[in-house]
Amino acid sequence: MLGRQDRIEKALHAALPAPEIAPARLHSAMRYAVLGGGKRVRPLLAYGAGELARAQSERIDCVAAAVEMIHVYSLVHDDLPAMDDDILRRGKPTVHVEFDEATALLVGDSLQSLAFQMLSEKRLADDARRQVEMVELLARASGSRGMAGGQAIDLESTAKTLAVPELEFMHIHKTGALIRASVALGARCGNALSDAQLSQLDHFSKFIGLAFQVVDDVLDADSSTATLGKTAGKDARNNKPTYVSALGIERARGLAVELRDDALRALDSLPEHGGRLRQLADFIVLRKF
Numbered sequence: 001m002l003g004r005q006d007r008i009e010k011a012l013h014a015a016l017p018a019p020e021i022a023p024a025r026l027h028s029a030m031r032y033a034v035l036g037g038g039k040r041v042r043p044l045l046a047y048g049a050g051e052l053a054r055a056q057s058e059r060i061d062c063v064a065a066a067v068e069m070i071h072v073y074s075l076v077h078d079d080l081p082a083m084d085d086d087i088l089r090r091g092k093p094t095v096h097v098e099f100d101e102a103t104a105l106l107v108g109d110s111l112q113s114l115a116f117q118m119l120s121e122k123r124l125a126d127d128a129r130r131q132v133e134m135v136e137l138l139a140r141a142s143g144s145r146g147m148a149g150g151q152a153i154d155l156e157s158t159a160k161t162l163a164v165p166e167l168e169f170m171h172i173h174k175t176g177a178l179i180r181a182s183v184a185l186g187a188r189c190g191n192a193l194s195d196a197q198l199s200q201l202d203h204f205s206k207f208i209g210l211a212f213q214v215v216d217d218v219l220d221a222d223s224s225t226a227t228l229g230k231t232a233g234k235d236a237r238n239n240k241p242t243y244v245s246a247l248g249i250e251r252a253r254g255l256a257v258e259l260r261d262d263a264l265r266a267l268d269s270l271p272e273h274g275g276r277l278r279q280l281a282d283f284i285v286l287r288k289f
């Protein structure tokens with residue numbers, strides 16, 4: 001039996017059009033962006049939640065691939081000159097550097113469409129209405145009231161000082177919404193969790209999503225480009241408000257641990273006390289890249 005990491009790679013491989021299929025350059029660029037890199041945190045969260053809900057692995061595969069595609073689309077667009085203007089991602093030249101800007105735009109667009117195709121072409125929930133809810137959930141998490149909206153706030157906040165509640169609002173949208181959706185979608189592939197347990201899972205994902213961002217800010221401030229596989233120290237150079245600029249690095253580190261502990265408490269009433277999600281929470285806070 002394949003482990004979760006292998007299942008994710010296999011599902012992504014299978015879902016992406018082969019590089020020789022026309023338009024070959026676009027398909028090659030999509031595969032370049034998605035395959036061979038990335039921690040796959042969102043797919044792993046979907047597996048963790050799906051396993052608690054006793055979902056069939058084939059169903060979780062589709063959700064896991066869908067959330068990773070939305071994530072990669074956001075990275076490819078974020079790296080463009082019009083946004084964060086970066087040349088390195090996952091240890092490789094960014095898509096617009098390796099290909100060109102127009103191709104990078106189309107890669108993002110196509111990955112976003114493919115994510116929704118993954119959520120709708122096979123049966124992922126016993127109840128068809130629940131599957132439509134899943135499609136809606138990912139649409140809301142990705143759009144202007146979710147990730148894209150958070151990115152808009154981020155772009156507007158350059159050179160501003162944000163207080164911690166304002167930073168929280170930005171990141172609940174920009175980074176948190178997709179992390180929350182990954183857990184919610186995984187859980188909805190199965191039937192074993194009650195509404196109360198789903199709501200505990202949602203609490204977990206909200207807090208671990210914020211912890212993820214706090215750690216991202218700390219790593220940007222105190223890691224090297226080689227370790228991160230993306231340009232380090234950009235937040236300070238670009239005058240971006242972060243948890244490190246608001247709190248200092250030590251308090252930001254402490255906040256990440258507090259958020260992780262809050263997230264873990266929400267798992268206590270779940271089967272196996274949250275199973276793999278506990279280890280993922282630790283990975284998110286203790287990671288070095």
Ligand code: GRG
Binds near residue numbers: 039041090
């Ligand atoms: C362009 C619509 C649009 C949104 C962009 C998520 C995002 C919004 C931009 C990414 C830039 C960024 C540094 C966000 C902060 C946290 C984050 C999402 C980091 C990257 O995620 P990881 O660490 O990356 O999971 P890997 O490469 O491991 O998948």
